Amino acid sequence: MELNTAASVISFLSRIEQESADFYNKWANEHEELREAFLSFARDNKKHEKNVRRAYYSVVSDALETNFCFDGLRADVAVPFLKKDASPSEVLEASIDLENSLHAFYSEAAQMSRALFADVPRAMERVAKSRKARVDQLRSMLVTK
Numbered sequence: 001m002e003l004n005t006a007a008s009v010i011s012f013l014s015r016i017e018q019e020s021a022d023f024y025n026k027w028a029n030e031h032e033e034l035r036e037a038f039l040s041f042a043r044d045n046k047k048h049e050k051n052v053r054r055a056y057y058s059v060v061s062d063a064l065e066t067n068f069c070f071d072g073l074r075a076d077v078a079v080p081f082l083k084k085d086a087s088p089s090e091v092l093e094a095s096i097d098l099e100n101s102l103h104a105f106y107s108e109a110a111q112m113s114r115a116l117f118a119d120v121p122r123a124m125e126r127v128a129k130s131r132k133a134r135v136d137q138l139r140s141m142l143v144t145k
Contacts, residue, residue: 009070014053018049023095024038030086044130056120071112096142103135
């Protein structure tokens with residue numbers, strides 16, 4: 001799916017943050033060894049969504065929205081579906097893929113909006129940085145399994 005407007009990007013980010021929070025909550029309950037990190041990720045997702053949405057609504061007006069386009073930004077991020085008995089290693093690998101996809105999406109969206117916005121790309125860059133740190137944390141958890 002291609003996203004063209006700032007509103008569509010923000011709507012997509014809100015949805016994917018909630019879906020990925022649900023993913024982390026589900027697997028935190030399935031695997032004790034993932035619980036602490038995954039519950040923290042789920043809480044952070046809600047903060048990420050709130051911060052990006054707040055930055056967006058503080059600067060966007062109807063006139064601005066109708067004149068700005070994210071040219072070719074693809075919403076190809078999807079929360080993975082895993083079978084009920086997925087192992088902790090499978091969950092960690094799927095999580096790494098998810099976080100890499102989200103990092104790339106946030107980075108690209110921030111870059112595309114930099115010329116018009118100030119606060120929105122900064123908020124997206126903070127989330128991208130957080131996502132990159134999660135990848136490192138998840139990889140270290142995978143190595144210890």
